[in-house]
Amino acid sequence: MNVNNGSTNIKGFIPGFKYVSISITGRQCSLMCEYCRGYYLRGMKSASTPKQLYDLVRQLYKEGVKGILISGGFNENGYLPVEPYLPTIKQIKNEFDIVVSIHTGLVNEALATKLREAKIDVVDYELIIDDDVIRNVMHLYNKKGEDFIKAYETLHKYGPPYIIPHILIGANYGKITMEFEAVNTAITTNPEILVLLILNPTLGTPMQFTEIPDVDEVVELVRYVRRVFNGQISLGCMRPLSTKHVLDNKLCELGIIDRIVNPLRSTYDRFKLSIVNSCCSIPDELLKNHGMIII
Helix, strand or coil, rough: CCCCCCCCCCEEEECCCCEEEECCCCCCCCCCCCCCCHHHHHCCCCCCCCHHHHHHHHHHHHHCCCEEECCCCCCCCCCCCCCHHHHHHHHHHCCCCCEEECEEEECHHHHHHHHHCCCCCCEEEEECCCCCHHHHHHHCCCCCCCHHHHHHHHHHHHCCCCEEEEEECCCCCCCCCCHHHHHHHHHCCCCCCCEEEEEECCCCCCCCCCCCCCCHHHHHHHHHHHHHHCCEEEEEECHHHHHHHHHHHHHHHHCCEEEECCCCHHHHHHHHHEEECCCCCCHHHHHHHCEEEEC
């Protein structure tokens, strides 16, 4: 086993004030997933009308923001109700030199095409294929894993240029169930990046006391991803603080990840990480073109 204790090519991603998340639904969400219940919408800026979105982005751009993530609560069919905003998003792309990424959910061909026509750069797509998670955790009672796979393939064929799969490890109440299968599905489209998230038991949600996946199990999964995937692997923003020190350092030591979000200072110092002021799902080409690699 090769263990790295010094400099690496791993990038530390710190969105900070340069890449801003915006909810177009405020704190409203029809799904109210067991692990979130709308909690993570609270940390986003809100723009509940297209005009509010335009005015907010215009101000953010003046302040030096390089990119925005369009997000919010999903509707009962499992997708972000973004269509009324698409003309404004296209206007934003035409007027400002800014990266636009989006959480879409389960889109069809027509909406995927409209996303591309709006000049959106990146889709952050949560790929869940465990029917139990879809039904019991996400409350999508009329959807199955095959629907998530179909939407993923549809986005790849008709959607924006970059479709970046996100896999939530431990979504089935802390158990690793179909994550390996999700990885196998994700890599069929040869994405530039694969983002791995880890269930973070959140206060005030039904999963607040859920036991998180064992570090060794997570490492085993990441090792598998590294064996079968030639693109960049990112350890995303959702992961428990309690495991950060051990897990982050272990993965950096093994050299099996390429990106890591909000690393601890000790990890940054030990592995001499370069810092990027962006979401971790943004491909290198966009990072370079928009000046987001600063070290």
